[in-house]
Amino acid sequence: CSSGEAPDSQHAKSNRGSKVTEETVALVVFSIFLAAALIVIYRLCEFVCRCCNLFKDDPCYKCEEGWEQHGGKCYYFSINKSSWKQSRDECRAKGGDLVKIDSREEQTFLERRLKDVMNEAEDKFWIGLTDSAVEGRWVWADGSPLNERLQFWSRDEPDNWTGTDGEHPDGEDCVGMGEKGGAKDLKCWFDAFCSKPHRSICEKAAVKGQCVCV
Known part of the structure; x- marks a missing residue:
């Protein structure tokens, strides 16, 4: 079939x-x-x-080119070395001032950041702290007094050294910071002659806007 x-x-x-x-x-x-x-x-x-x-x-924060943003503030780590006063003038010309450290968190940020930008152990940075008006009364560049609970002096600092032969009778009236290898408990402040050339940290408020989802 x-x-x-x-x-x-x-x-x-x-x-x-x-x-x-x-x-x-x-x-x-x-x-x-x-x-x-x-x-x-x-x-x-x-x-x-x-x-x-x-x-x-x-809020979203923004800083100008060359400045680094952190915690609502902008920081500028200078390359030039100059006296404390000249450094402050340079910061003010940029729209800011020498840095004022308001918290341990801010000190932590700066101390860690300086380890990256310091080229050598002696490559220190001015901050906005001085006792040039009254010896021993430390004030920030904006005139506010140093908070006793927010002091980060290196060991045996401040010592108000007057020089080997006493050539600086006014002593050390300006403050710098920086420890290339890192500082124990963030303590890396020191007093120095205000005329000594150092790099500096400028600070100003960041520009605040609203975050936009893209």
């Missing part, structure tokens, strides 16, 4: 059926991957939206 169909015709039908099955499987697999991709994109967008809602009211 014969079906009446030629063998070649039966083979062609078999190939067409196999091809349709492969295309169906490929389409199903593609659909699964597409659905998975859409789910991932949706979750990512949802996460970004939550982050935007969380931080939309937080």
